[in-house]
Amino acid sequence: MNGTLIFDGGCGFCTRSRNLLTRLDRHGRVGTVPFQEDGVEERTGLRPDQLAASVWWLDADGGRCGGAEAVNSALSAALGTRLPLLVYRLPGMGRLQEAVYRWVAANRYRFPGVTPWCQQHPAGCRPA
Template sequence: MSHPDAATGRLVFDGQCGFCTRCVGWLRAIDRHGRIDVQPYQAPGVPRSIGATVEQCQDAVQWRGADGVRRSGAEAVNAVLSAVIGTGAPSTLYRATSGVQERAYRWVAAHRGRFPGMTPHCQTHPAECAGTGPE
């Protein structure tokens, strides 16, 4: 995982999804400064830690940044990228193209099982994914 002390925000993803696990792997690779804390929503207390429900986390990736605002879906992806690369460019682009990006995000999310993935996080780290019940 990332270093929560240095992190500027927390990204919550579906740890049972191979495609999602691959995507957060790419994100970790470009997060050279440890700006994000990446956690599966299946870990106990993680949804609550960002002010989300399990159902919201099941529906879309969630991000809670240093500003304390929780974002989901394509907006979350852009906010995370902004934090990782240290510029607001992705979030600015999102504001100009949010409708298209959200539709694309929803389509990818609905078909994520068809995209190349890897062994899901919760399969390789089962102790971290112990709780998926109501928060």
């Protein structure tokens, strides 16, 4: 269940969400990396436009998913329970969550957040 969440380090809402996830992760099961970090494209095999469009989850077994499934995977790992993924996989629930995720992702810069990760850690991020 361990893995890495790739998030938008230039987004205050994304950084705030990442911070909440790390607070929930009491056993260190989830790593987080901004997609702006050098080498992320090479390590993940994802194009820059894919990384910018969605959050991504890379599990310890090499699996990869994006969007709401990635959020549920990271939450499952952080909490140490598969319950978020089981709910996501209920009939119709994944489709609903993906639609909500796409809307949130498209509007993420409008939501309240914190100082974006890349402003807090500029040495770890490529310039936009």
